[in-house]
Amino acid sequence: MFKAELKSDTLKGLVNIISTLIDEVKFSISSEGITLKAVDAAHVAMIEMFVDKGAFTSFEADSVELGLDLDKVKGVLKLASSGDLISMEQDDVHGRLIFKVGNITRRMNLVDTSSMSDPKVPQLSLTANMTVCVDELQKGIRAADTISDHITLRAAPDFFDLSCEGDTDSVSLRIDKANMPMLDTPSEVRSMFPLDYFSNIVKATPSGTMINIALDSDYPTKLNFSLADGSVKVDYLLAPRIESD
Amino acid sequence: MFKAELKSDTLKGLVNIISTLIDEVKFSISSEGITLKAVDAAHVAMIEMFVDKGAFTSFEADSVELGLDLDKVKGVLKLASSGDLISMEQDDVHGRLIFKVGNITRRMNLVDTSSMSDPKVPQLSLTANMTVCVDELQKGIRAADTISDHITLRAAPDFFDLSCEGDTDSVSLRIDKANMPMLDTPSEVRSMFPLDYFSNIVKATPSGTMINIALDSDYPTKLNFSLADGSVKVDYLLAPRIESD
Amino acid sequence: MFKAELKSDTLKGLVNIISTLIDEVKFSISSEGITLKAVDAAHVAMIEMFVDKGAFTSFEADSVELGLDLDKVKGVLKLASSGDLISMEQDDVHGRLIFKVGNITRRMNLVDTSSMSDPKVPQLSLTANMTVCVDELQKGIRAADTISDHITLRAAPDFFDLSCEGDTDSVSLRIDKANMPMLDTPSEVRSMFPLDYFSNIVKATPSGTMINIALDSDYPTKLNFSLADGSVKVDYLLAPRIESD
Numbered sequence: 124m125f126k127a128e129l130k131s132d133t134l135k136g137l138v139n140i141i142s143t144l145i146d147e148v149k150f151s152i153s154s155e156g157i158t159l160k161a162v163d164a165a166h167v168a169m170i171e172m173f174v175d176k177g178a179f180t181s182f183e184a185d186s187v188e189l190g191l192d193l194d195k196v197k198g199v200l201k202l203a204s205s206g207d208l209i210s211m212e213q214d215d216v217h218g219r220l221i222f223k224v225g226n227i228t229r230r231m232n233l234v235d236t237s238s239m240s241d242p243k244v245p246q247l248s249l250t251a252n253m254t255v256c257v258d259e260l261q262k263g264i265r266a267a268d269t270i271s272d273h274i275t276l277r278a279a280p281d282f283f284d285l286s287c288e289g290d291t292d293s294v295s296l297r298i299d300k301a302n303m304p305m306l307d308t309p310s311e312v313r314s315m316f317p318l319d320y321f322s323n324i325v326k327a328t329p330s331g332t333m334i335n336i337a338l339d340s341d342y343p344t345k346l347n348f349s350l351a352d353g354s355v356k357v358d359y360l361l362a363p364r365i366e367s368d
Numbered sequence: 369m370f371k372a373e374l375k376s377d378t379l380k381g382l383v384n385i386i387s388t389l390i391d392e393v394k395f396s397i398s399s400e401g402i403t404l405k406a407v408d409a410a411h412v413a414m415i416e417m418f419v420d421k422g423a424f425t426s427f428e429a430d431s432v433e434l435g436l437d438l439d440k441v442k443g444v445l446k447l448a449s450s451g452d453l454i455s456m457e458q459d460d461v462h463g464r465l466i467f468k469v470g471n472i473t474r475r476m477n478l479v480d481t482s483s484m485s486d487p488k489v490p491q492l493s494l495t496a497n498m499t500v501c502v503d504e505l506q507k508g509i510r511a512a513d514t515i516s517d518h519i520t521l522r523a524a525p526d527f528f529d530l531s532c533e534g535d536t537d538s539v540s541l542r543i544d545k546a547n548m549p550m551l552d553t554p555s556e557v558r559s560m561f562p563l564d565y566f567s568n569i570v571k572a573t574p575s576g577t578m579i580n581i582a583l584d585s586d587y588p589t590k591l592n593f594s595l596a597d598g599s600v601k602v603d604y605l606l607a608p609r610i611e612s613d
Numbered sequence: 614m615f616k617a618e619l620k621s622d623t624l625k626g627l628v629n630i631i632s633t634l635i636d637e638v639k640f641s642i643s644s645e646g647i648t649l650k651a652v653d654a655a656h657v658a659m660i661e662m663f664v665d666k667g668a669f670t671s672f673e674a675d676s677v678e679l680g681l682d683l684d685k686v687k688g689v690l691k692l693a694s695s696g697d698l699i700s701m702e703q704d705d706v707h708g709r710l711i712f713k714v715g716n717i718t719r720r721m722n723l724v725d726t727s728s729m730s731d732p733k734v735p736q737l738s739l740t741a742n743m744t745v746c747v748d749e750l751q752k753g754i755r756a757a758d759t760i761s762d763h764i765t766l767r768a769a770p771d772f773f774d775l776s777c778e779g780d781t782d783s784v785s786l787r788i789d790k791a792n793m794p795m796l797d798t799p800s801e802v803r804s805m806f807p808l809d810y811f812s813n814i815v816k817a818t819p820s821g822t823m824i825n826i827a828l829d830s831d832y833p834t835k836l837n838f839s840l841a842d843g844s845v846k847v848d849y850l851l852a853p854r855i856e857s858d
Contacts, residue, residue: 195537202511226504226543227511232536259716266692266717269685291722292685292709298716440759440782447756471749471788472756477781 125152125187128210129179131203131224133351136329137174138200140350140357142193143323144170149236150189156182162242168320171244171358178354180208189213189220190234199229244358247345249337251278251308255298257332257348260285260325263296267318270294273364274321277313278306278338287318304333312340314363324359341365370397370432373455374424376448376469378596381574382419383445385595385602387438388568389415394481395434401427407487413565414605416489423599425453434458434465435479444474489603492590494582496523496553500543502577502593505530505570508541512563515539518609519566522558523551523583532563549578557585559608569604586610615642615677618700619669621693621714623841626819627664628690630840630847632683633813634660639726640679646672652732658810661734661848668844670698679703679710680724689719734848737835739827741768741798745788747822747838750775750815753786757808760784763854764811767803768796768828777808794823802830804853814849831855 137159141148144163151158157174176182203209203224210223214230222229263285267274270287277284283306286295300306328334328348337345346359382404386393389408396403402419421427448454448469455468459475467474508530512519515532522529528551531540545551573579573593582590591604627649631638634653641648647664666672693699693714700713704720712719753775757764760777767774773796776785790796818824818838827835836849 198514202507225507227507227539227541229511229539230537262692262715262717266719269688292720294717294719296717443759447752470752472752472784472786474756474784475782 124215125184125189125211125213125220127176127179127182127184127212128208131200131207131209132205133178133355134196134209135200136350137172137355138193138196139327140324141170141172142197143320143327144168146194147190147192147234147239149239149241150191151241152184152187152189154184154186160242160244163320167317167362168324169242169244169360171242173356174351175354175356178351181210187213188236190236190239191220191231192234195231199224199231202227202229244360245343247337247339247343247360249339249342249345250310251306251312251336251338253278253283253306253308253336253338254304254333255283255336256304257325257328257334258330259296259298260334261330264318264322264325266294266296267322272318273315274318275313275315276336276338276344277311278308278336279311280306280308282306283336305335308338312338314338314341314344315365316344316361316363320361324361369460370429370434370456370458370465372421372424372427372429372457373453376445376452376454377450378423378600379441379454380445381595382417382600383438383441384572385569386415386417387442388565388572389413391439392435392437392479392484394484394486395436396486397429397432397434399429399431405487405489408565412562412607413569414487414489416603418601419596420599420601423596432458433481435481435484436465436476437479440476444469444476447472447474489605490588492582492584492588492605494584494587494590495555496551496557496581496583498523498528498551498553498581498583499549499578500528500581501549502570502573502579503575504541504543505579506575509563509567509570511539511541512567517563518560519563520558520560521581521583521589522556523553523581524556525551525553527551528581550580553583557583559583559586559589560610561589561606561608565606569606614705615674615679615701615703615710617666617669617672617674617702618698621690621697621699622695623668623845624686624699625690626840627662627845628683628686629817630814631660631662632687633810633817634658636684637680637682637724637729639729639731640681641731642674642677642679644674644676650732650734653810657807657852658814659732659734659850661732663846664841665844665846668841671700677703678726680726680729681710681721682724685721689714689721692717692719734850735833737827737829737833737850739829739832739835740800741796741802741826741828743768743773743796743798743826743828744794744823745773745826746794747815747818747824748820749786749788750824751820754808754812754815756784756786757812762808763805764808765803765805766826766828766834767801768798768826769801770796770798772796773826795825798828802828804828804831804834805855806834806851806853810851814851 144161156176159172162169199222212221267287270289275286281300284297335347390406401421404417407414444467457466464475512532515534520531526545529542580592634651646666649662652659689712702711709720757777760779765776771790774787825837
């Protein structure tokens with residue numbers, strides 16, 4: 124059994140994040156909320172998201188797994204204005220989820236989840252930890268465009284920077300420690316990442332969000348942030364591209 | 369002889385409606401106003417429109433027929449801002465219509481009307497009659513998108529609904545009688561229509577317009593509404609797609 | 614040596630103008646400002662622009678020539694909001710120009726200028742001289758669209774007009790002398806020009822700009838205007854298309 128109602132903006136926020144990696148996702152539902160785990164087909168990035176029942180205006184559920192096609196959910200979101208409520212109710216008999224937005228009823232076939240594995244999110248202890256406003260990362264990504272397919276994140280004791288090196292041109296965005304909520308690293312570390320993955324997750328994160336970044340040299344980076352006043356927690360892990368000399 | 373002036377918004381409104389069906393149209397002009405009749409090439413839908421001389425800021429005409437290419441008229445409309453006046457004057461010598469918008473003069477060749485027949489609008493007596501705000505229909509069309517190529521209109525004594533059934537998914541928009549200006553049917557009736565035609569006419573109708581709908585089971589539906597404070601009357605007839613069991 | 618800072622809007626304005634003709638341009642820099650000359654590949658139009666050091670918020674330079682790829686400069690402009698300052702500094706060692714916008718540093722390879730010739734702007738004495746607000750020309754271009762590939766400029770003692778003649782249709786925009794800041798011609802003159810060139814320069818000129826036009830019969834036309842409160846001067850010369858009878 125699953126029956127819940129939430130603001131369209133909240134649902135939109137989490138669908139935007141998840142759909143940077145995959146089109147079909149398994150909602151693992153319990154009486155406490157919903158857990159979503161996703162890894163992209165190339166196994167370059169991984170998301171783990173927990174949506175607390177506090178993110179919903181009403182929430183009733185037993186333990187159940189629902190597979191959803193995110194493109195269809197985006198279609199439902201287009202029917203809602205900002206501030207509208209969307210209700211969802213499982214129709215166990217027909218294997219559907221029933222969405223209601225105002226006087227519209229949308230019956231959506233569930234996707235088979237039997238072939239969807241639960242990716243294991245590795246525990247990593249990384250040297251550098253910092254907090255950056257996503258707007259700065261979004262600005263850095265716009266600057267990186269057309270320069271290269273990769274972006275380098277670097278943390279030093281007194282600054283953090285994003286940089287891109289092309290064959291002839293380069294660009295960098297630097298934030299001094301004084302302008303950051305938090306920056307903690309004993310030494311300089313840097314890793315290079317695929318620009319498209321980094322760009323997709325950064326663009327999908329709402330303006331104003333503070334992102335915690337854990338970074339090391341030639342290690343995955345871990346991005347961690349909250350949405351919907353803390354009731355949605357997102358962990359994003361992105362594998363590095365090892366630089367050759 | 370034909371010489372008239374009207375607000376660009378009025379001309380735009382009627383061109384938008386007519387061009388959902390055809391590109392070239394015959395304006396049948398009399399001293400009382402202009403009549404336009406159009407049927408699409410596949411004979412699925414038909415429009416009859418009467419534009420009273422009261423829709424114009426000035427209007428002088430004898431009986432005359434003018435054939436116009438609506439894409440060219442749309443080009444003239446792009447030169448006008450909302451609230452601008454557009455004047456039209458027949459140039460009988462050169463077979464042209466001369467549009468003036470501010471200090472721009474646009475001379476447009478008329479289209480030969482000899483091959484344009486006058487479609488006969490059939491008289492239909494349909495069981496259900498109701499009035500719906502076009503905004504609700506527009507919302508229903510957005511919801512129907514990607515579900516199916518057809519849309520079903522249904523009227524019952526206490527509600528009206530639009531619905532779309534796909535192979536696995538479905539969507540419906542329901543309006544209770546209490547929320548409608550008028551709903552009158554002794555029994556439930558329903559017909560299915562091609563979504564693209566229904567969508568085109570509904571999207572071309574200005575937001576806020578009240579549409580009178582006449583409906584029966586497996587019969588054409590008749591949409592009837594006014595524009596420009598009642599000085600433009602539109603009748604739209606759409607053939608059903610007969611459902612097979 | 615070249616080091617300067619200016620408002621992003623000023624840089625954007627002059628890049629928009631120059632890039633109507635060419636993608637790569639030579640900045641000829643002196644202690645007084647920057648001169649840009651450009652002729653398109655087909656030698657139909659020519660621009661000469663002088664950017665006085667007064668257009669910059671700071672300006673230090675010796676005589677130097679820098680070749681720039683305007684598409685890359687447009688990329689830098691996208692990183693700046695209206696009102697932002699952009700600094701540029703020559704990196705002579707690496708043959709680069711270093712742009713800074715806020716906390717972003719963009720290093721851009723210079724283009725080889727050895728093959729870029731300095732077009733000679735011919736001195737012309739033309740019969741008709743007038744001043745027109747670019748908004749009127751922009752309106753005329755919108756009207757000309759789809760009618761023909763050419764546009765005719767005509768000046769008479771008491772009016773100026775733009776017109777386009779197609780096979781069946783035509784359009785014209787007329788401005789009476791009373792509505793023009795200046796119109797001076799002893800006789801009627803007219804020349805026809807390629808619409809795409811005329812359209813590109815007119816669209817790239819900021820709304821509200823007053824353009825001085827010099828015109829003669831079957832001669833090039835000369836457009837002359839200022840940007841950035843007079844600190845940027847633009848001369849644009851466009852060859853006529855000689856009309857055959």
